Amino acid sequence: MVEIINLSSQRLNTPEACAASDIENKASRYFSSHQGISGFLLLIPSVYTYNDIHNDIDIAIFGKFNGLETPDGYAIDSFAAAIEVKSHPAERIYKDPGHHYHVTYSDGDTDVTVQSLSQAIALKKHLNKEGIKCDFVVSTIYFRSIGEDALNTLRNGINDYSLSYDFTFEQIIEIIRKQLSPKASHNPLHANNLTIDNLTDVFSHVTAPVTLRNKFELICSESLDPLLSEIKSRNKDILISGKAGTGKTLLLLKAAMNIVENPDCNILFLTYNHALLTDIKKLLKYFPGCRLKPDDFMTIESFFQRLMRKNKIISSSINPTRSANYNKEYIKALDRLIKKAEDKEIIYYPATHFVLDEAQDLLQQEADLLYQLFPATSLLLAEGIDQKIRNENPPEWKSAETIKTLSCKRMFSNVAMFVNLLAEKLESDWHIDCTGAFPGGRIIILDHYSPTIHKSLLQTQRQHGCCNYDMLMLVDPKQTCESLDAILDSLYDGRTSENRKNEPGDDEARLYYYQSCRGVEGWTVVCFGLDRYYEDEYDKRKSKIEQTYDSETRNNAINEIALKMMIPLTRAIDSLVIVLQKEPNHFSDAIHTAASLCKDFTEYEVNVNQQDAEAHMRQHKSNSV
Structure with missing residues (x-):
């Protein structure tokens, strides 16, 4: 045999x-x-x-x-x-x-x-x-x-x-x-x-965590070749644009690997968050001899603040957690840096090619500075058109030609279908093409979380060859999450800068803030208090939604909130777990409706008084008129 x-x-x-x-x-x-x-x-x-x-x-x-x-x-x-x-x-x-x-x-x-x-x-x-x-x-x-x-x-x-x-x-x-x-x-x-x-x-x-192995196989796959070929043929600054989970970061990585095959070329690769940088550096260990090195990567703000220190504009980092006037201090220092560049007096990091992920997060001044520092054809950018965190007004990349990524390369078909339905119920025009997605996936809606549930989720994903690293847990920084206390010691807590100095082990599930999860993914993703997160974002835009007769202003505000939700909701490959923590609101109502339309692959275990939910839905519609 x-x-x-x-x-x-x-x-x-x-x-x-x-x-x-x-x-x-x-x-x-x-x-x-x-x-x-x-x-x-x-x-x-x-x-x-x-x-x-x-x-x-x-x-x-x-x-x-x-x-x-x-x-x-x-x-x-x-x-x-x-x-x-x-x-x-x-x-x-x-x-x-x-x-x-x-x-x-x-x-x-x-x-x-x-x-x-x-x-x-x-x-x-x-x-x-x-x-x-x-x-x-x-x-x-x-x-x-x-x-x-x-x-x-x-x-x-x-x-x-x-x-x-x-x-x-x-x-x-x-x-x-x-x-x-x-x-x-x-x-x-x-x-x-x-x-x-x-x-x-x-x-x-072949022994890597499943989330990293999927990325490895996609990078090595010919499925990226047509887009890589298009990038190479244009010989201009390139902007890769697409929705969450369509392979933008992997395309940047593969293009960067191809560039550094030429010994005369070197790369500077920037992205928004530490979580993604950690993921990328861990992934690169599975590419023996690859010329991309950990020092080639840094966050956007680290890069600009290093430039500020290198040019003696600031003596130490401007820290948003320690400075009450962080934005003003940062913009003031940035303007001085731009003036030095205009006067040809700036000292900067030489690189033949500049690669930037989450390009939608840059300020226009930062984008203009990059144009001054790096020659034409050397910029390779990717933007998540639906994923704005640091900057609500994306910069204009005037000389870059756009290449779009369309198909879903992360979520299994059931997860993508549920998220598409939920976006619709949240009154958003967000939609991802899931026709080529791998079949399967499940949704679990809970109103509590416990060590027993946590253990069960880990055991289930192990049946698919996953390790603990393949679980991603997400929370909002403004919330307390008591249900995490009992399992916190077993997690990689990526919420603190001290912990982020070390990468997570294969035996550690990862815990991040919602705002820091772009680019990362999990076989199982657990979203805590997403209904509270929705309520907080709603409150920020309440006047635009409830106190305006301008339908376009209202619709834009509603869509902005929904897009914030899409960032954590699109992190899951197979299992999306949503733990609700508030009384019924528009988000939990939308979850309930989407779940009822996806009964074949959704477990809905929430003890909600249906009359309260219906009353809240009527009130929300009344407020939105």
């Missing part, structure tokens, strides 16, 4: 994960009808190696067998293979006179045959470097969007090492035989003492 192990996260609809599932299914059918064969077949999608140059290997496959023979009697005791996956339609694939396959992107053509051979060489080097003796790696190309007839037309009578979407596992075995037999190699992995654990040990990302 052959044991088949597919180490895909199984939670992504990336081409690589889908292709690995295709191969797993075909292999399962083959080995079930060949019971005399024993051993294992190991599939690892999205492998990253870094030797002379980096390679994203779409799928690495390893086999160790006893009794596997081809029809002509050739025995295969072991093999390693690198499979290049392409999803292009037939009209964007061609074969040159030298019999190399090419595919077309917006910035030009790519020689897929060379790409495939490069992946095989990179995988062989990586295995030998990590102590797995390997004499040869088989290379093949899987065109998963075209059938055998279309591929035969491209082959033009020459049998090669390519696969169509209707391939059989017998074809893979035949490709292995054709590449091994000229070398008279039956056991290129020297597999006598080889185990699955030996192999998985050399690919550290």
